[in-house]
Amino acid sequence: MVARYHKSEIVFKDVAKVAHSKKAHTVVLNNCSFSVVGGKLTVLIGPSGCGKTTVVNLIAGYERPDRGEVLMDGKSVSGPNWERLVVFQETALFPWLTCYDNVMFGPIARKVMSKETAHQETLKLLAKVGLEDFHNKFPSQLSGGMQRRAELARALINQPKVMLMDEPFRGLDAMTRKLMQEYYLKLFEETGATHIFVTSELEEAIILADNLLVMTNKPSKVKKVINVDLPRPRDWSMAASKKYLDIKAESLELLHDEAVKASMASGKVDVYMASGHEKSE
Numbered sequence: 001m002v003a004r005y006h007k008s009e010i011v012f013k014d015v016a017k018v019a020h021s022k023k024a025h026t027v028v029l030n031n032c033s034f035s036v037v038g039g040k041l042t043v044l045i046g047p048s049g050c051g052k053t054t055v056v057n058l059i060a061g062y063e064r065p066d067r068g069e070v071l072m073d074g075k076s077v078s079g080p081n082w083e084r085l086v087v088f089q090e091t092a093l094f095p096w097l098t099c100y101d102n103v104m105f106g107p108i109a110r111k112v113m114s115k116e117t118a119h120q121e122t123l124k125l126l127a128k129v130g131l132e133d134f135h136n137k138f139p140s141q142l143s144g145g146m147q148r149r150a151e152l153a154r155a156l157i158n159q160p161k162v163m164l165m166d167e168p169f170r171g172l173d174a175m176t177r178k179l180m181q182e183y184y185l186k187l188f189e190e191t192g193a194t195h196i197f198v199t200s201e202l203e204e205a206i207i208l209a210d211n212l213l214v215m216t217n218k219p220s221k222v223k224k225v226i227n228v229d230l231p232r233p234r235d236w237s238m239a240a241s242k243k244y245l246d247i248k249a250e251s252l253e254l255l256h257d258e259a260v261k262a263s264m265a266s267g268k269v270d271v272y273m274a275s276g277h278e279k280s281e
Contacts, residue, residue: 007039008073008083008161008194010059015068016219017054028054030219032068036162036211041188041195043205045251046215046223047258052198056166059196060086072162082110085160087168091147093139099150100126100135106158118157125153128190129183145176149183156187165197169204178236181207185234202255206247207234214254217261224254 017029028051036042044052057063058070061079070077072084093102103122107113113121126132129149139147148168155163165184169177181204188195188208199205205212212226228247230238238244 007192009038010036010162010194010196011069011071011074012055012058013069013071015058015065015070017051017058017063018066019054027219029065030221032221034213034222034225036194036196038194039192040210041197041208042211042213043197043199043209044213044215045199045202045205045255046220047217047255047261048200050215050218050258051220052215053166056086056164056196056198059162060084060164082106082158083161084164085155085158085162086164086166087148087151087155089167089170091139091144091151093147093150093154095139097138098135099131099137099139099142099146102139102150103154103157106154110158112158121157122153125157126150128187129153143176144172145180148172148180152184152187156191159193161194163193163195165195167198167200170200177204182235184208189233202248202251203239206230206244206251207236207239212247212251214251215258217258223258226251 012032012034015029015032016027017032019026019028032055044055046052054063058065059072059077061077061081061084064078077084093099094105097105100122103125104118107118107121108115123132123135126135129152131146131149131153134142134146139150142150151168169180172180185208197205197208199208206228207230209226209228212228214223214226215221216223226247230241230243
């Protein structure tokens with residue numbers, strides 16, 4: 001029998017991280033402390049380039065903090081692990097494997113499921129993401145949205161303790177993006193696992209999140225945690241509710257203040273528009 005999904009907690013304790021290059025050293029995070037509640041969907045949002053992906057890399061174990069600690073269930077994150085899986089902005093499907101074989105790959109390679117169990121779980125997940133009729137297609141034969149769905153299934157079959165989503169729907173057209181949000185919400189609400197989602201789209205952040213972490217300009221830390229107490233299951237009809245609009249107004253004010261600081265520091269204009277989309281000129 002396949003193991004149940006976990007509800008692991010992530011804690012940042014006074015984390016600092018410096019990005020090094022030949023020309024400069026940039027403090028990306030400083031005194032960054034927050035908690036990710038187990039079994040909840042936590043969304044990170046903040047000014048462009050503030051360090052959201054750095055946070056993901058630290059949780060995944062791809063990078064180590066220069067100061068402070070990143071903990072999962074009270075233990076220090078020391079490196080990459082199947083317990084924490086990332087779905088990236090760019091597709092990471094193996095182009096030489098079919099959709100079905102991409103999803104099957106993880107549990108078979110790790111020898112944590114029999115082939116029959118992995119087969120049944122793969123079919124279930126492909127059906128849940130609407131790809132049951134495309135299991136023999138290669139990634140190049142799938143649309144961008146289908147590739148995103150296949151990647152969700154490929155990550156979820158491994159039943160990670162923490163799912164990390166680094167702007168996974170970026171670059172998709174508006175209709176495909178909303179469809180992906182609906183699939184993702186359904187999958188999250190069915191599993192109840194711990195998810196951390198990074199986005200630059202405020203409307204997306206609110207409709208997905210249990211907790212919204214608004215980050216400051218660099219050197220970044222969490223400016224405020226907003227509890228998004230919209231009922232689940234979620235759908236886009238909630239975007240017209242007073243609660244949704246109140247959360248959006250509060251978030252916009254916080255983000256606008258940080259975007260102004262970012263523009264003053266960089267000489268660029270970064271403005272969060274009323275639609276919830278970030279614009280850079």
